[in-house]
Amino acid sequence: MADNYLEKREEALRTAGRTVLRRNTPSLETLLFRNRSHRAFDVSYVVAMRQLEAIAAVNTKLPSGRNAQRLRFKLLDAGSGGRDFCRFLQLGGYLPELHLPVPGTEPQAFIIVCCTEAESPTVDIDLGISLQSMALRAVEIGLNALIVRAFDHKAVQEALGLPFEPLAVLALGKGLDKIELVEVPAGSDLRYYRKDGTHYVPKIRLDDLLL
Numbered sequence: 001m002a003d004n005y006l007e008k009r010e011e012a013l014r015t016a017g018r019t020v021l022r023r024n025t026p027s028l029e030t031l032l033f034r035n036r037s038h039r040a041f042d043v044s045y046v047v048a049m050r051q052l053e054a055i056a057a058v059n060t061k062l063p064s065g066r067n068a069q070r071l072r073f074k075l076l077d078a079g080s081g082g083r084d085f086c087r088f089l090q091l092g093g094y095l096p097e098l099h100l101p102v103p104g105t106e107p108q109a110f111i112i113v114c115c116t117e118a119e120s121p122t123v124d125i126d127l128g129i130s131l132q133s134m135a136l137r138a139v140e141i142g143l144n145a146l147i148v149r150a151f152d153h154k155a156v157q158e159a160l161g162l163p164f165e166p167l168a169v170l171a172l173g174k175g176l177d178k179i180e181l182v183e184v185p186a187g188s189d190l191r192y193y194r195k196d197g198t199h200y201v202p203k204i205r206l207d208d209l210l211l
């Protein structure tokens with residue numbers, strides 16, 4: 001993904017004679033754009049427990065069905081079990097031949113999201129809001145995230161001695177993947193793919209999303 005996307009966009013707007021707001025913090029558009037699913041991480045960058053806490057803290061401000069707030073969070077940094085936790089996770093289901101992550105690029109920090117009650121549509125909506133909000137906070141503080149649902153929930157619950165079933169994992173770190181979004185019409189093949197070292201993610205164009 002081109003890092004200078006915003007700068008180019010600002011320049012385009014400026015030359016079009018329009019006022020551009022300069023912000024100290026990235027706009028939601030920028031955060032959404034940068035919030036791509038990385039499956040390779042810089043293991044020389046150590047995510048600190050306080051960063052995980054800052055990311056998990058978004059959950060104190062989120063909407064929740066009936067405001068029940070049933071989600072609970074287990075934080076794992078490299079020193080508290082994150083170093084080899086990736087063995088439980090399946091990454092890159094559309095690219096099985098790549099056996100991701102490539103050794104030496106495994107994420108080493110995680111937020112494991114559990115629920116105090118059985119999974120339900122309402123819990124799943126809360127879960128999605130939580131995961132995306134935490135991913136955006138991660139991007140805001142210079143990290144990258146990957147939402148993972150493909151893992152043996154019982155095995156992770158047992159291995160970590162969790163009192164509740166884990167429903168999803170957020171893997172965190174400094175992402176290394178070069179990722180680009182590709183606008184496509186509805187009905188296209190939506191599987192992500194790799195070509196010449198770039199990871200391409202098809203996204204349905206707005207006109208086709210609107211009813």
Ligand SMILES: Cc1cc2nc3c(=O)[nH]c(=O)nc-3n(C[C@H](O)[C@H](O)[C@H](O)COP(=O)(O)O)c2cc1C
Pocket residue numbers: 035036037038039090091092093146147148149150151179192201
């Ligand atoms: C609910 C959910 C579950 C996901 N589970 C996995 C997973 O188990 N393994 C994985 O590699 N990616 C997983 N992903 C990441 C998606 O593959 C990714 O969001 C998608 O390819 C689009 O890429 P993008 O996030 O960069 O837009 C999951 C994403 C979501 C929202």
